[in-house]
Structures are given as structure tokens and as C-alpha cells.
Amino acid sequence: MTSLQKPRLNFWQLWNMSFGYVGIQFGFALQNANVSRIFETLGASVDAIPILWIAGPVTGLVVQPIVGYLSDKTWNRLGRRKPYFLIGAISASLALLVMPNSPALWFAAGMLWIMDAAINLTMEPMRAFVGDMLPDDQRTTGFAVQTFFIGASSVIGSLLPWLLTNVFNVANTAPAGQVPDSVKWSFYLGGIVYLGAVLWTIIRTKEYSPEQQRAFHGEAESAEPEGEPAFTLNPGRYYGLGTGFVLAGLVGSLVVHQFAWDKGLYILSFGLSGYGLLQIVAAWRYNAGRKRGLVELMHDLNNMPGPMKQLSLAQMFTWFALFAFFIYATTAVTSHHFGSTDPRSDAYNQGANWVGVLMAVWNGVAALAAFALPVLARRTSRVLTHVVCLVVGGLGLGSMYFVRDPLWLIASMTAFGLAWASLLTMPYAILSSVVPYRKMGVYMGMFNFFIVIPQIIAAALLGLLVRTVFDGHAVNALLLGGVSMIIAAGLMLRVRDERGAG
Template sequence: MQKKQLSFWQIWNMSFGFLGIQFGFALQNANTSRIFETLGADVEDIPILWIAAPVTGLIIQPIIGYMSDRTWTKLGRRKPYFLVGAILSSIALFIMPNSPSLWVAAGTLWLMDASINISMEPFRAFVGDNLPERQRTLGFAMQSFFIGIGAVAGSLLPYIFTNYIGLSNTAPEGIIPPSVKWSFYVGGIVFLLAVLWTVFSSKEYSPEELAAFEAAEKLDEAATDGRIEEANRKKSIKKQQVYGIGMIILGGIITYLIYSNNLTKELYILFVGLVIFGMLFLLAAILRNQQIKNGFTIIVTDLLNMPKTMKQLAWVQFFSWFALFSMWIYTTQAVTGHVFGETDTTTEAYNDAADWVTVMFTVYNGVAAAVAFLLPVLARRTSNKVTHLLALSFGGVGLISIYFLGDKVGLLLSMVGVGIAWASILSIPYAMLSGSLPASKMGYYMGVFNFFIVIPQIVAATILGFLVKELFNNEPVYALIVGGCAMILAGFLTLGVSTNRKININE
């Protein structure tokens, strides 16, 4: 029994919800730093305020993936999570621009990012569930297309409201401008409607059908020699214990050095987090030694027992998303301060420059949508690895070039390279990964893969704040240069990724 090949419009419908998800995500990315700064945040504190987003993703996505693998309702398997996440995200989008204080805005970002993650994570597994392997590249490309379109509209809204509707882009100190507020209101409505379209226009395979698709793989798993499986399990537990102890020791030593040398407080998040991760590894090892298997042990253990392709792609994702997060955090400050020389958030010049950042983000997302279906063509003529290398190289050069530019048109050109990289980041790694994942664990493996999107964002939020303050003299544009170099490095690391199907799971 094989999955049916879906038509173009069926793939269109099942991907349409990403239009709304990215609409909200784009509003968050392009305007959150501006909202924080308007409510009184210092530039060196902005990364720590952003930390809510990646931390939330680190916790939420694996859990949602694990749960959605085991959920069956009249509405479907993944679709209940699409819907709940969309409702919560829409509420958060209405609250965010009305935050009366900085701490309320930071808390709302936490709620908003958690809700977006609830909707977004199952969409990746949705492709693996519904499409045969030969159509998955098209499925991920379709998602990239809607991500680009949604992000274009979301990023451009404040500019449109200011220049074509007539809403003001300035406000008294501590108040979010009307153009930004109405952009978030529209975003909340679009988010919900787009996800509802996918929920009611797409079908999911029944448990019986998916069981039939997976029957051959389960037979292969059942044929595994029990003694070898048990030996591998014990070896895996020992490895987990060693990793856990190592992370606790390393994190503890560096945390002490941070404390004793009175270094910037953001560094605590990274290295105290390493200690906590080590403790989780040890706890999972203890439970597995007692023959206890549950969602917690599976999620933690899969960090060690990932397919080879997934481990190699982890480094590609790490440096790619480190670069993206540096862009999302610091582009507004780099453009307003370095390019246009404005730092007063109450002036019209500052807000005009900040509005231009939304146009820049519109361009890179528009380019991503435009090239989404060209990347699979290039990959067929060369390879996924070469295609990703070229795309990330364009993106890295685009980020670095912002330092040397002094006009609006040049800034838009820099975003063309970023857009090409963004389209590839959203599709090529997933196309390379999907063939190495067991179908029965698609949801939580996609969730675990999100670790390598989230962890670099946590690293960026902690390390970049330190670098900008201590080494770059509070000049955020240098953070974009670091990000550009990281993106180029990610491209070259892609060349070492193995694309053969090898699944190794030792529970």
C-alpha cells in the first residue's frame, strides 16, 4: 500500500495555513525589537528579551510533535494543533501592540511564540504524513512559497498603513504607533483564517492507513536481533550518562567563571542551561536503566540516537539560524543607527528608518517566495548540497554588505541574497532530512530537529548581546557581520551531509 500522489491544489490547500503562520511570525520578527525599544529597553538588553522565543520553541516543539504522533480525533491527527495554536496566536497578536510596559510585552512574546510553535511544528510532519517521498520536496517548497508570501504581507503592513492608509508611525514616548497596532490586528485575523482553510480543506490518513504504510518498516524492526538491540541500548545509556556528566561539569565551571569575573548576565542563560540539559540527560539515563520509556526519555534520547543525516544537518542548521537570529534582533538598530544615524525612538527620522526595515524584510521574503520553486529545479540539475551552499553564500554576503551600504536601494539589494538563503533554509534541509526519518516518529523527530533551530537562537541571544556590549562598542551592525560569516560557514558544512537513508534508533 502506497500513499497517493496529490494534485498541485491539494498540496496548495494543505500548505495554505503557513501563509497565516508566517504572517504572524513576520510581524513578530520585524516589530518586536521596535516595541521593546519604544517601551524603554536598552539596545544591549534586547537579545535577553528575545530569549523567550527560542526557549519556548525548544520546549514546545518536541512535546507537540510527540503528542501529535499519538493524537487521533474526528478533526484529524495534526489539525487539532493547527487550530488551537492559531486561536492562541491571534489573541497574542491583538495583545502585543497594546502592552502597557516592557515586562508585559516580553510575556506576550512568550505566549505568542509558544502559540505559533503549536501551529507550526505539526505542519512539517503534515508533509511527511500526507505526501509520498517523491513529492515531499514540492511540499516543502510550497510551504516556503507561503512563508514568503505571508512574510511579505506581514512585514509590509506598517509601511502600507503609514504611507497609503494615513495612519501615523509615531506616537508619544512609551506608546506603540497606530500603524504597528493595526498591523498586528490584521495579522491576528489572517493567521486564524489561513489555518482554518487548511483545517477544513485537507484530509489526513486514518490510523489504519498509516499503519499499512508503515507495516514493512515495522517488520524490519521486529526482525532485529534482540541481543544486538539490548547491547545498543546499554551502550546508548552509558553514552547518555557520559554526556550528561560532561555538560554539568562544563556548564558549572563556566557559570562559576562568569560569576567570579562579573561578566554579562546573559551568559548565565547559556551555561546554566547547559547544566540543566546535563541533568535531564542523567535523569533520562536513570529512567531507561529502570526500563521506563515515556515521552520524556524518547525526546531526550533522540538527541543521541538521531539518524546520521540529521546529526550532520544539525551543524548546518545551527549556523544558518544563528545568522538569521542576528538579523532579526539587530537589523532595526543597525539600519537606524549605523546607516541613518538615528537612535531617538520618538523622532520621525528614526521611525521612517524603522519602517524601511519592514520593507527590507518584505523584500527578502518576497524573493524567497519567488525562488521557492526554482530551488528544486536547481537541485535536480546539481544536488541539494550544492544548491544550499550557493543559497547560503548569497545570504551571508547580503548580511555582511549592510555594513558598507548607505542608502535605501542598496539595503534592498542586500536582502535579495538573504531571500535566496531563506527560501533554501525553509525547504532544502527538510527535503534532505525527510528520507532519513522513520515514518512512525515523523512528528517528534521534526520537533527534535527544531532543537537545531532553537539552540543557535539561544546562543545568539546570549553571545551577541555580550559581543555588542563588550567588543563592538554597542554597534549592532557588527553582529550582522558575524551572522553573515556564520551563514557562509553553514553553506560549506552542507557539503559534508550524507543523504543516504540510515535509521538508527536505540530506545
């Protein structure tokens, strides 16, 4: 059967399709710029902050592939991806309203867990949405529009505490153990924007039906009839791999215990054992004749397309750098550039607000760069465009160690923002071109593993490094992040973009 050409969307259709990212990124911007501040206000020590942040990555590791798998197989009156947009938006908005009113540190850590789960529930299907709705040659532009919304809305989201303090005279300090009103009202406004923006995309965009998608891909009828999916796997191999991972995780846990290493490393060792158990359970279920659910997820994970594997390694080093920045930007700037580690002091809070300004610059540059990236990709390649942006971004992040005048950090963030724009565009455009359309959601979700795993590594190791090797100087973690991003650029040179620039 001859396939139909998927229609190209006009500017306003692209706009409506991705407008929900305004809300998603409002939530992320407020989280990234203010959660460490909330934790410190509630009594967290500098070296404890990374382990408190671990909730988000662990949640994304679990939520995104499951949501992707389910949304690939969903079709109802609301659509395929849109039911997940709606549930995630409602949950995230409620979490944003509650987070700044956390009465204790443990409660704030729990709310971060809930908030991140809800944001992931909204975000993962919206990535797959671009692959569903656009022809291959328009996907780079589609992800660039998302990047524009991410950058533009993050400017406002990151600046909110500063704007409320300096324009509307909202209090920026509070008694010990209490979050300032400038932060509270920022989160309240963020919750409203989050829900409103996602509802706009739900209402203004119509998804293609399964029948239309089959026609676009030249299928006369479903290639996967009702019943078990058509694939085979070797149970013996899965039992062997699973046992090996379980043992590796147990040995890792014993080593961490024996040498009294940072307890965050248990997350990695337990994760290895957990992954091994999933392999064993998948083999057992396959032998029992049940291929859906866990078995299908494990099969897809173990049979990722080659370019996806190449992208994944580069992603790991890139996101190690990003998470170093997310965790330590506030601590590094307030201590290294403003000379204060006391959350009650005016200098500390000026520095914390300046971090919001820097994140606004970072995201503003990303928004402006977003529409130049497809042009560069067409003239060179998506891979080369991403390599150049990562090198520039790594130099920008590392420069924060050497710059002492806070004003010059704007230059650092300008360079870092270029890498951020490319990171939100190029890997997803490449990925959407090389995975099967029926598995767009699940592979977008699994791609998140290679964002989350380096975040877990960063959260487990950076606290230990800052406390011991770096002698408490958080800015050193940013320098390490810059080096990691440049390594990622080198790894990107290995990636085969099989369908060329879109």
C-alpha cells in the same frame, strides 16, 4: 508485506495543505519586524534587546520536541497534527491582539514568550504534515509550497505598518512609551489572518489514518504494540553523560560569574546542567521499567540519524546569522543608514518602516525563488543547491555593513532572500527523507534544537559584542552574521543526502 505507493498530490491539494503557513508567517513577520521596535519604544536599551528576545528560542526548544512527540502518537476525530494546529492558532491570534498594547517592557517580553510558544505549537506539526502526506519524491516540492506561502505572506505582514501609514494615513508615531497605531492595527489584522488561514488547512485537508500509513510503509500491523516502545539503552552511559553535562554547566556558570560576563550566558550554562539532569532522570526511569515520555525522547535525541547530525551543525551557523539579522536589523538600519537612535524621531520611524519594506523584499524573493529550488535540486542535488544559496545569502547579509544608501539595501535583501528560500526548503526535505516515518514529528521538533541553540548563543553573545567589541554599532553584528552563513555553506558540503533530490 508489499507497501502501497503514497499518492502524489495535485497543485490544489498542496496549496490547501500548506495554506496555514500564511497565518503562521504573518505572525512571525510582524514579530520579527516590530518586536525590537516595541521593546525600544517601551524603554529597552540597544544592548538589552537580545536578552529580551531570548524568550522565543527557549520556548521553541521546549515546545517543539514535546509537540512533535505527542502528535506522532495522537489520532482522534480531528486527525494527528490538526489538533495542534488549532490550539496553536487560537493562542497565537490572541497573543497578537494583546502584544502591541503591552503597558510595560516586562509585559511585552512575557507576551513574546506566549506568542512564540503558540506559533511553535502550530508550526512544528505543519512541518511533519508534509512528511506524513507526501511521497519522498514530492517532498521538496511540498516544502517549496510552504516556502512560497511563508515568503508571500511575510511580504504583506512586513509591509503592514508602512502600508497603513502611507496608504491609509494611520499614525506612525506616538507619545513616549506608546506603540504607534500603525503597529497596533498591523497586529490586529495579523491575528485575524493567522486564525483564518490555519482553519482553512484544517477544514480542507484530510490526514492519512495510522492504518493507511502502515500500509504505505509495508507494515501488516503496528510495529509498536500497545505498551512500552521497543528499544534498549545503557543506563550507565546515561548516568555518566548526565553527570558530565551537569558539572560542565556548573563550571560554566562559575566562569560567567567570576568574569562578570553577560548574564545571558547563564542560559547556556544552565541549559547544559538541565540537559544533564534529563539524561540522569531518563536512566532512572528506564531502570524503573518506564520507557515512554522522557526516556523515549532522550533515546531518540541520542540516536539521531547520521545525516540529521550533519545537517544540524550547518543549521546552527545559519541560524546564528538569521538571529543576528532579526535582532539588529531595525537598530542597524535606523542608526547606520538613517542616522537616528531616538524612537520618537521621524528619522528613526522612517528607518523602522524601511526595515519592514526590506523584510518584504527578502520574503518576496524567497516566495519567487521557492518554485525554482526543486528544479535546481533535481538537476544538481539538494545539498549543492543549499550550499550555493547560503553563500549568496551570506554575501548579501554582510553587504549591509558596506552599503550606506538605504535604497541599495534592496540588493542585499535580494541575495539574503535566496538563502531564506533554500533554508525553509532543503534542510526539511532532506530531513524528512532520512528519519523514520513514525518519528517524523519528534525529529522535526528536535531539529528545532539546532535552530534554537544558535539563537540562544546569539542572544547571549551579540549584546556583549555590540556593547564592547563593536562599540555600539549594531551593523557589525550583521557582518558577523554574513560570515557565519558562509561557514554554514562549507559545513553543508559534508551532508549525505541519502535519498537524492525530491
